[in-house]
Amino acid sequence: DAYANEPTRWSGFAVRSAKPFNAEPPPGVLVRTYHTPNEAFYVRNHLPVPAVATADGADYRLSIRVPGGVAGAPRGGVSPTDAACVHTLSLADVQALPAVTLTAAVQCAGNRRTEMSGHRAVKGGAWDACAISNAAWTGARLTDVLASLGVPDVGALAAAGVRHVVFEGADADAEGGVYGASIPLDVLAAGDVLLAWGMNGEPLPADHGAPLRVVAPGIVGARNVKWVTSVALSDEESHSHWQRRDYKGFCPSVCLEDADYDSAPSIQELPITSAVGEVAVSADGRSVTARGYAYAGGGRPVVRVDVSADGGKTWAAADLAGADGQVPAAVCGARYRDYGWTLWSATLPLPAPGRGEVVVKAVDSSYNVQPEGLAGVWNVRGVLNNAWHRVPVGGEG
Ligand code: MTE
Ligand code: MO
Structure with a gap:
């Protein structure tokens, strides 16, 4: 059963889809507290919750692919090619770095889709106005993780031709295809992109990406990859369906058949x-x-x-x-x-x-x-x- 790892969920949710699980809290609960309680934080899963979410983290591994020429010596066993080094980190390696806590809201690009479909039919899952929540996230800065691998700074990556930071999650479809997304390299420059293991002072819950998720603050929910298993510094955007064939905006006159996904930029920062x-x-x-x-x-x-x-x-x-x-x-x-x-x-x-x-x-x-x-x-x-x-x-x- 692909859905054998689903956690127990809060009974107060308005469930929009059971498998995969999509749910939003009632609006009155959502705006009651500045930090959304973990149990009430909206959940947007495209796939079943992976086994790593409920395991103890000891076997968890994160691979980080760095172009040759900017990386320091690989650690934890390697398969370097001429072009890149692939580093393998444990959860303990990430947690050994300085812990940072920052508050960031996460919002799905589809928040308030139901209202939009009331105007004219759209393709996508129903959401009222609560596919957004706000938490204090604790983790290591991705720039610190990269520095621990010998990457001096974002400028060195840009000089080596890196343009995008590409993430993959552990959650997979029946054919083994995993969730993936990327952010532009310049988002790293502020130093606030985290590999997070904590949420509102508690361990990251299974639905929100345990043991480690990307928190790209200021960036649309879809790029905040949960259950992250790989980070690749790349000259290209993620090739995932969700980067290239979803989460893009079009002119009101464009119908489904005419939507030219290649011509529209992927959604990154959301509008006010x-x-x-x-x-x-x-x-x-x-x-x-x-x-x-x-x-x-x-x-x-x-x-x-x-x-x-x-x-x-x-x-x-x-x-x-x-x-x-x-x-x-x-x-x-x-x-x-x-x-x-x-x-x-x-x-x-x-x-x-x-x-x-x-x-x-x-x-x-x-x-x-x-x-x-x-x-x-x-x-x-x-x-x-x-x-x-x-x-x-x-x-x-
Ligand atoms: N990461 C993985 N691995 N799988 C997913 O399905 N959904 C994305 C993003 N990260 C997703 C993911 C989307 S579209 C959103 S809106 C946010 O996670 C939702 O985060 P949350 O479930 O913690 O609220
Ligand atoms: Mo989303």
Whole structure:
């Protein structure tokens, strides 16, 4: 049974698919805490959970392929070719490096796909607005792992022709094809890509990639490869289906047959987005308190969240909360490094007693804003839905 390794899961999930397992938490739970509890963190599996997820980690091995000329002496047994060295690391090798903890939200590119399919049919699994969660991840910086193998820095890799960092997971289909994805080399430059073994102070759960996953903060969920078994420094993007034939955006006029995957870039950083998680009408029906999340890709900070209770006619700026109520530092060096989401709340007068429509839109540090409607962002794969999020209050709204 390919599904013999599935862990026990939280009963509160809205399950979108049982095999493979896809589930999102209820919105009210999701926006209650800055760090999403591990059991409630959304799960997006394309394949069965692999055996390595539930083993003790002693037999786990990670291979790292480094081009010849930049790598130091291979360790742990090798098969060097002229062109590359393949290093083999144990979990203990990775855990011996300095541990780093950083907060990063992970969002599936298909978050809010159900809304998109309400506008016009799309191909892809159903998600409401909770295929996103936020955690504090603990692991080794991938740049430190590479340094331990003798790779001096990202510049040396670029000089050797490396353009992409290609990951593979242990999860496989019936033919043995594994999950894979890649990120551009420059994402490594900020030093924040982790090989993570910890999540919110606990060991990484089986569904989230135990014993080791890639956390590429600021990058779409699909590239945060779980159960990672290999890292290859390459001149090419991953050849996996999910890199080349999925997770790409198209013009609203493009249908499935016409989608030219080779011409569209793979999704990496996600656009600014926000959603309403919870609305509560006051006892006298005059006002509504709304709460939700906002997230910007690429580590860009969320600088403002605008909320309306009358369907978008009038707006007010919401109160924002970063980690522990602190808004994190905006920028460090050349690249934004604010990877966590932002929770927001606002209390607004209702246009009619007990009735209205809450709408939210966020602004990032580059003054990117969300589009009002679905017509302009609709695409046949149902990805990248960041239209204004609307929740009716007291019926029609
Ligand atoms: N990694 C592996 N090995 N297999 C997968 O199916 N799914 C990807 C990514 N990494 C996936 C994977 C996708 S599409 C998303 S959105 C995130 O994992 C979801 O991470 P989570 O399940 O920890 O929330
Ligand atoms: Mo995803």
